[in-house]
Amino acid sequence: MFANAVLVFLVLLVLLLVVAVAMSLKIIPQNFAGIVERLGKYRTTLTPGPHLIVPFIDRVKYRVDQREQVVSFPPQGVITEDNLTVEIDTVILFTVNNPVAATYEIVNYIEGIHQLTTTTLRNIIGGMTLEHALTSRDQINRTLSAELDAATGRWGIKVSRVELKSIDPPPTIIDAMEKQMRAERDKRAAILTAEGERQSAILTAEGEKQAAILSAEGQKQAAILKAEGEKQAAVLTAQGEGRAIETVFQAIHDGNPDQKLLSYQYLQTLPKIAQGNNASTWIIPAEVTAALSTIGNVVGSIPVDGGGSRKRVDLDEPVASETSAPAETSTAVEEAIRAAKQAESPVSTQDEPPTDQPPTA
Numbered sequence: 001m002f003a004n005a006v007l008v009f010l011v012l013l014v015l016l017l018v019v020a021v022a023m024s025l026k027i028i029p030q031n032f033a034g035i036v037e038r039l040g041k042y043r044t045t046l047t048p049g050p051h052l053i054v055p056f057i058d059r060v061k062y063r064v065d066q067r068e069q070v071v072s073f074p075p076q077g078v079i080t081e082d083n084l085t086v087e088i089d090t091v092i093l094f095t096v097n098n099p100v101a102a103t104y105e106i107v108n109y110i111e112g113i114h115q116l117t118t119t120t121l122r123n124i125i126g127g128m129t130l131e132h133a134l135t136s137r138d139q140i141n142r143t144l145s146a147e148l149d150a151a152t153g154r155w156g157i158k159v160s161r162v163e164l165k166s167i168d169p170p171p172t173i174i175d176a177m178e179k180q181m182r183a184e185r186d187k188r189a190a191i192l193t194a195e196g197e198r199q200s201a202i203l204t205a206e207g208e209k210q211a212a213i214l215s216a217e218g219q220k221q222a223a224i225l226k227a228e229g230e231k232q233a234a235v236l237t238a239q240g241e242g243r244a245i246e247t248v249f250q251a252i253h254d255g256n257p258d259q260k261l262l263s264y265q266y267l268q269t270l271p272k273i274a275q276g277n278n279a280s281t282w283i284i285p286a287e288v289t290a291a292l293s294t295i296g297n298v299v300g301s302i303p304v305d306g307g308g309s310r311k312r313v314d315l316d317e318p319v320a321s322e323t324s325a326p327a328e329t330s331t332a333v334e335e336a337i338r339a340a341k342q343a344e345s346p347v348s349t350q351d352e353p354p355t356d357q358p359p360t361a
Contacts, residue, residue, distance in 0.1 A: 019055075020055045020056075021055075023053075023055035023056065024052045024053055024054065024055045025050065025051075025052060026046060026050070026051045026052070026053055026060055027049070027050050027051070028046045028047060028048045028049060028051065028060075028063070029048060029063075030048045031048065031065065031066050031067045032048060032063050032064065032065055032066065033045050033046065033047065033063070033064045033066055033099035034046030034051070034060045034062070034063055034064075035060065035061050035062040035063075035064065035099060035100065035103050036053060036058050036059070036060055036061070037058070037059060037061040038054070038057055038058045039057060042100065042104065043058060045099055045100060046060065061103075062099070062103050064096055064099035064102055064103060065096065066095065066096050066097075066099065067095070068093055068094070068095045068160065069093070069094055069095070069096075070091065070092075070093050071091070071092050071093075071094070071110060071113065071114075072089070072090075072091045072092075072165070073089060073090050073091075073092070073114050073117060073118075074089060075087040075088060075089040075166075075168065076088055076089070076090075076118050076121065076122075078121055078122050078125040078126070079122070079125070079126060080125055080126070080128060080129055080130045080133055081126060081127060081128055081129050081132075082129045082130055084130050084169060084170065084173060085170065086125070086130065086133070086167055086168060086169050086170075087166075087167075087168040088121060088125070088164060088166070088167050088168075089164075089165045089166055090117055090121065090144070090162060090163065090164055090165065091162070091163045091165055092113060092117060092148070092159060092161075092162050092163075093159070093160045093161040093162075094113065094152070094157050094158060094159045094160060095157070095158045095160060096109075096156060096157055096158075097156050097157065097158050098155075098156025098157075099156065100156065101154065101155055101156030102155055102156045102157060105154060105155050105156065106155050109152070109155050109157055112152070112155065113148065113152060113157070113159075116147075116148055116151050116152070117144065117148060117162075120144055120147045120148065120151075121140075121144060124140055124143050124144060125140070130169060130173065133167060134167055134169075137164055137167075140164060141161075141162050141163060141164060144162045145159055145160075145161060145162040148162060
């Protein structure tokens with residue numbers, strides 16, 4: 001009996017030693033901290049790795065995760081400055097820097113961060129209009145992060161970042177905003193269309209202006225060239241007539257015509273005066289009477305020497321010129337010689353002298 005009792009005692013002692021060793025050996029994972037309490041009072045903080053504690057007296061009360069944690073809170077109703085209710089949901093990133101403070105300073109730091117986020121967000125959004133809140137996300141994030149970091153610092157928590165996931169206005173406000181945005185887009189489109197039409201009109205006007213300028217320049221150059229051509233033609237015509245007159249004058253000078261021939265030639269030009277459109281009445285100059293008297297004297301008596309040419313001129317002989325004359329000049333000379341030949345024949349064959357009375361038209 002005694003032997004059996006000793007054996008049972010030894011077995012129980014071994015089991016007690018195994019249980020004591022198991023309770024005294026604690027292994028803390030990486031990025032975790034173990035809060036050790038002795039008889040209900042904080043004793044120490046265990047870092048990652050194996051540790052030995054006093055069994056049955058010490059125990060690891062809490063294991064605090066020291067990694068950066070991401071917490072997403074559900075949408076919260078917030079009233080803006082212009083009395084519009086919007087739903088805002090947030091995402092917060094934080095890290096537990098002091099496990100002891102996070103364990104003993106607050107019961108549940110996640111719930112505390114949630115409540116602080118809600119109240120701080122209401123204070124921030126309450127001083128903004130809806131349009132300002134929608135366009136000031138960065139400002140809201142910075143302000144909310146600074147407020148939360150200051151409030152959670154005594155809990156041993158570091159808030160590293162705060163993000164607003166969404167800001168949802170009421171459906172009626174969303175519809176009104178869509179209409180306003182559509183109107184703004186239509187306005188910008190109309191402005192751009194008007195600007196395009198304005199630029200197009202300006203460019204068209206500039207093109208028409210340049211075309212008109214070029215057309216006027218072309219007409220100016222054409223008029224100048226036409227005037228130059230007419231000038232050259234008039235100069236050449238005048239030069240040709242001058243050469244013709246010089247040639248006729250030289251032919252008459254070489255032929256030495258007398259006064260009778262010249263008077264007869266003057267009579268031949270009188271019918272040309274009556275050929276005009278307004279020649280219903282024409283006046284015979286005084287020289288005509290003298291010319292007729294001269295012709296009558298010629299018919300009445302043949303003078304010995306009328307002062308004409310003493311050299312018989314062969315009218316059929318071609319006129320030789322030292323320089324080549326234009327065709328118009330040669331024609332004028334031939335007409336002058338022909339007129340002189342015709343004037344000579346009537347003087348020798350006329351039977352009755354002309355009367356002294358001038359003819360009337």
